[in-house]
Amino acid sequence: MRPKRKASGQDRSFIETARRGxxxxxxxxxxxxxxxxxASLARIAERAGISKGVISYHFDSKDELVQQIVDDAAVAGDAFVRPRTEAQTTAAGMLRAYIEASVEFYRSHQRHMRALLDIWTSFRTEDGRQRLGVxxxxxxxxxxxxxxxLGQATGEFGAFSTRVMAVTVKQAVDGVLILMSAYDDLDFDTYARELADLFDRATRKEP
Amino acid sequence: MRPKRKASGQDRSFIETARRGxxxxxxxxxxxxxxxxxASLARIAERAGISKGVISYHFDSKDELVQQIVDDAAVAGDAFVRPRTEAQTTAAGMLRAYIEASVEFYRSHQRHMRALLDIWTSFRTEDGRQRLGVxxxxxxxxxxxxxxxLGQATGEFGAFSTRVMAVTVKQAVDGVLILMSAYDDLDFDTYARELADLFDRATRKEP
DNA sequence: TTTCTTTTTGGCCGCATGGCCAAAAAATAG
DNA sequence: CTATTTTTTGGCCATGCGGCCAAAAAGAAA
Structure with a gap:
């Protein structure tokens, strides 16, 4: 019986961490x-060269395993994008950096991102509802x-709903993920630049 | 045995059309x-007050039924949006009309659209791949x-990748669908106007 | 009414998967 | 070496669903 570590604050053993990884x-x-x-447990186990039960032993459920993948990706993405945007001094620079870094992250993690996108649409609760959403x-x-x-406060940006703009930026960046998964000839650099330019025009205060 | 009408060009009977509808x-x-x-066939049949087999009788498979829903929606959406954009005389007007009409269509067909969004992410081929994609x-x-x-040709619009812009517009409009399904306090009119303004700035030729 | 066709019924079947468990094996402790 | 705990194995099981079918029912034709 694997000891539950949820209640106790105990760390995972080296072995267990390795297996989970x-x-x-x-x-x-x-x-x-x-x-x-x-991607059944059986198939995953086969790939790992272990028996199905091992997964159940180290993870409470398949859901926990999938959630772990999602969490890992979120952490990795944030670690990549955040410092690049924070290195900027202007809001416009930050927005551009956010877009370009996001696209660059997708480009350099295509396998992971392909899996993640699939998880995003497939991961469901017991009653069949999407587990991941807006x-x-x-x-x-x-x-x-x-x-x-920030940009509106400094006067770099014009007047617009920051909510609508933020959603649109996020959707635009997600679009790269979707395009990337559907076609394999995507020119990431050009696309990122176009996108950054697009939102630069959309946010700039009109002279 | 229901006669197959695929090969023969025969129309569906009045009864059959009604049942399918x-x-x-x-x-x-x-x-x-x-x-x-x-949404199992059993549940759908129950709702309709008929037995499960009736669905199998009028549709070759569940997939055909779902595809019918998708096709119907596509036709309805096009019928709503297209004339509104074609009524415009300028490219900028057309773009704005496209965005606002799309949002308006979503707003006035929330039930259908909610179902459609769910279908979009759930409808799969036999091997588990998404049937609907970019x-x-x-x-x-x-x-x-x-x-x-057109706008670039007439000089209304500046220079940008029409592909990237088109994808971004589509993603932005899809975003309304997603927001609408997740929150039920969405202000459609404001959102549509913001979006139209946003893309107006993004496309306009800079003076 | 009789005959033939269309439509409906209700139940059965195969299939794949995630979770579970008892027992074996391996690692660790004493 | 023995005792104890951790880890692994491999198989079993319940579950739910779409598709299928034979037979019943309803409807149309004559």
């Missing part, structure tokens, strides 16, 4: 390869919205 | 209510792209 990695690979719907994007959209508010 | 309507209701994942949006994006090209 391995399983998460294999799950990502399998999902990216055959799709979430076909609400899970609010945090990220807040980052954008704060940049926009 | 009723089943489609009930399917939409059930999907909007309990979600695609829980590729199914290309047609609609082409409409937008043509408006953009």
């Amino acid at each position: 391995q399983i998460v990695q294999c799950a990502i690979d399998v999902i990216a390869e055959v799709g979430y719907a076909q 609400r899970d994007n609010e945090a990220e959209m807040t980052i954008v919205e704060q940049i926009l508010q | 009723q089943i489609v309507q009930c399917a939409i209701d059930v999907i909007a209510e309990v979600g695609y994942a829980q 590729r199914d949006n290309e047609a609609e994006m082409t409409i937008v792209e043509q408006i953009l090209q």
Whole structure:
């Protein structure tokens, strides 16, 4: 019986951490390869060269495993994008940096992102509802919205709903993910630049 | 045995058309209510007050039923949006009309659209891949792209990638759908105006 | 009424999956 | 080496659904 660590503040053992990591990695690979719907525990276990029960042993459920993938990705993405935007001194620079860094992150993590996009649409609660939705994007959209508010405060940006703009930016960046998964000839650099230019014009105070 | 009408060009009988219509309507209701994942043939049949087999009798498969819903919605949406954009004389006006008409269509068909969004993410092929993807949006994006090209030709619009802009517009409009499904206090009119203004600035030739 | 066609019924079947468990094996402690 | 705990194994099971079918019912034709 694996000890539950939820209640106790105990850390995971080295072995357990390694196993969880391995399983998460294999799950990502399998999902990216055959799709979430076909990524059964059996298949993931096979990929890892272990028996199905091991996954159940280290994870309370399949849901916990998938959630772990999502959380990992969120942390990694934030770690990549945040410092790049914070390095900027102007709001316009930050917005551009946010867009370009996001696209760059997608480009350099295509496998992960492909899996993640599939998870996004497939991960469901017991009653079949999407487990991941806009609400899970609010945090990220807040980052954008704060940049926009800053720009309006400094007078760099014109007057517009920061909420609508933030949602639109997020949707635009998500579009890269979707395009990337559908076509494999996407020119990331050009696309990122176009997108950044687009929102630069959309936000700038008109002279 | 229901006669196959695929090969023969024969029209559907009055009765059959009515039944298909009723089943489609009930399917939409059930999907909007309990979600695609829980919308089993049994549940849809129950809603319609008929037995499960009737659906199998009038539709070759569940997939055909769902596809019918999608097709109907596409036709209805196009019928609503297209004339409104074509009524405009300038490219900028057309773009604005496209955005506002799309949002208005979503607002006035919330139940259908909620169901459709769920179908969009849930409808899968036998091997678990999404049946609906960007590729199914290309047609609609082409409409937008043509408006953009027109505007560039007339000199109303500045220089930008019409492809990127079209994708971004489409994503932005889809965002309304997503927001609408997640929150029920969306101010459609304000949102539509903000969005139209946003893309007006993004497309206008800078003076 | 009789005959033939269309439509409906209700139940059965196969299938795949996630969770579970008892027992074996491996690691660790004493 | 023995005792105890952690980890792994491999198989079993319940579940829900779409598709299918034979037979019943309803309807149309004669």
